[in-house]
Amino acid sequence: MEKCTFCIQRTRKGLYPACVEICPTGSRKFGNLLDKDSEIRYVLENKRVFKFKEDLNTQPNFFYFYGV
Numbered sequence: 001m002e003k004c005t006f007c008i009q010r011t012r013k014g015l016y017p018a019c020v021e022i023c024p025t026g027s028r029k030f031g032n033l034l035d036k037d038s039e040i041r042y043v044l045e046n047k048r049v050f051k052f053k054e055d056l057n058t059q060p061n062f063f064y065f066y067g068v
Protein backbone atom coordinates (compact mmCIF):
# COMPACT_ATOMS: atom_id res chain seq x y z
CA MET A 1 0.00 0.00 0.00
CA GLU A 2 2.98 2.35 0.14
CA LYS A 3 2.35 3.93 -3.25
CA CYS A 4 -1.41 3.76 -3.34
CA THR A 5 -2.99 7.16 -3.91
CA PHE A 6 -6.53 5.80 -3.69
CA CYS A 7 -6.72 6.95 -7.31
CA ILE A 8 -7.29 10.55 -6.27
CA GLN A 9 -7.61 11.56 -9.90
CA ARG A 10 -10.65 9.28 -10.16
CA THR A 11 -12.22 9.61 -6.73
CA ARG A 12 -12.26 13.41 -6.96
CA LYS A 13 -14.51 12.94 -9.98
CA GLY A 14 -16.80 10.64 -8.04
CA LEU A 15 -15.45 7.48 -9.65
CA TYR A 16 -14.26 4.38 -7.84
CA PRO A 17 -10.53 3.64 -7.72
CA ALA A 18 -9.46 1.62 -10.75
CA CYS A 19 -8.73 -1.54 -8.79
CA VAL A 20 -12.14 -1.41 -7.11
CA GLU A 21 -13.87 -0.93 -10.43
CA ILE A 22 -12.15 -3.81 -12.21
CA CYS A 23 -12.02 -6.32 -9.36
CA PRO A 24 -13.89 -9.33 -10.80
CA THR A 25 -14.92 -10.68 -7.40
CA GLY A 26 -15.96 -7.42 -5.75
CA SER A 27 -13.54 -8.08 -2.93
CA ARG A 28 -12.39 -4.46 -2.77
CA LYS A 29 -14.68 -1.86 -1.31
CA PHE A 30 -14.26 1.88 -1.23
CA GLY A 31 -16.51 4.52 0.18
CA ASN A 32 -17.33 7.31 2.57
CA LEU A 33 -17.02 6.19 6.18
CA LEU A 34 -19.17 9.14 7.24
CA ASP A 35 -22.13 7.95 5.16
CA LYS A 36 -24.06 5.58 7.40
CA ASP A 37 -25.93 4.13 4.40
CA SER A 38 -22.77 3.31 2.41
CA GLU A 39 -21.62 -0.18 1.50
CA ILE A 40 -18.34 0.37 3.30
CA ARG A 41 -20.16 1.14 6.55
CA TYR A 42 -22.21 -2.03 6.10
CA VAL A 43 -19.03 -4.07 5.68
CA LEU A 44 -17.36 -2.55 8.73
CA GLU A 45 -20.42 -3.07 10.88
CA ASN A 46 -21.34 -6.57 9.71
CA LYS A 47 -18.15 -8.41 8.67
CA ARG A 48 -15.15 -9.59 10.61
CA VAL A 49 -12.68 -6.75 10.06
CA PHE A 50 -9.07 -6.15 11.03
CA LYS A 51 -6.27 -3.66 10.44
CA PHE A 52 -2.61 -4.53 10.00
CA LYS A 53 -0.37 -3.47 12.86
CA GLU A 54 -3.22 -1.87 14.74
CA ASP A 55 -1.01 -1.84 17.83
CA LEU A 56 1.06 0.98 16.25
CA ASN A 57 -1.99 3.23 16.66
CA THR A 58 -1.49 4.98 13.31
CA GLN A 59 -5.24 4.72 12.67
CA PRO A 60 -5.21 3.84 8.97
CA ASN A 61 -8.51 3.93 7.12
CA PHE A 62 -7.65 0.75 5.32
CA PHE A 63 -9.38 -2.38 6.52
CA TYR A 64 -9.32 -6.05 5.70
CA PHE A 65 -12.46 -8.11 6.01
CA TYR A 66 -13.46 -11.73 5.76
CA GLY A 67 -16.08 -12.72 3.23
CA VAL A 68 -18.11 -14.61 5.83
Ligand code: SF4
Nearest residue numbers: 004005006007017019
Ligand atom coordinates in the same frame (compact mmCIF):
# COMPACT_ATOMS: atom_id res chain seq x y z
S1 SF4 B 1 -5.61 1.26 -8.52
FE1 SF4 B 1 -6.02 0.75 -6.39
S2 SF4 B 1 -4.02 0.27 -5.50
FE2 SF4 B 1 -3.66 1.42 -7.39
S3 SF4 B 1 -3.52 3.59 -6.77
FE3 SF4 B 1 -5.65 3.19 -7.35
S4 SF4 B 1 -6.65 2.66 -5.39
FE4 SF4 B 1 -4.45 2.44 -5.09
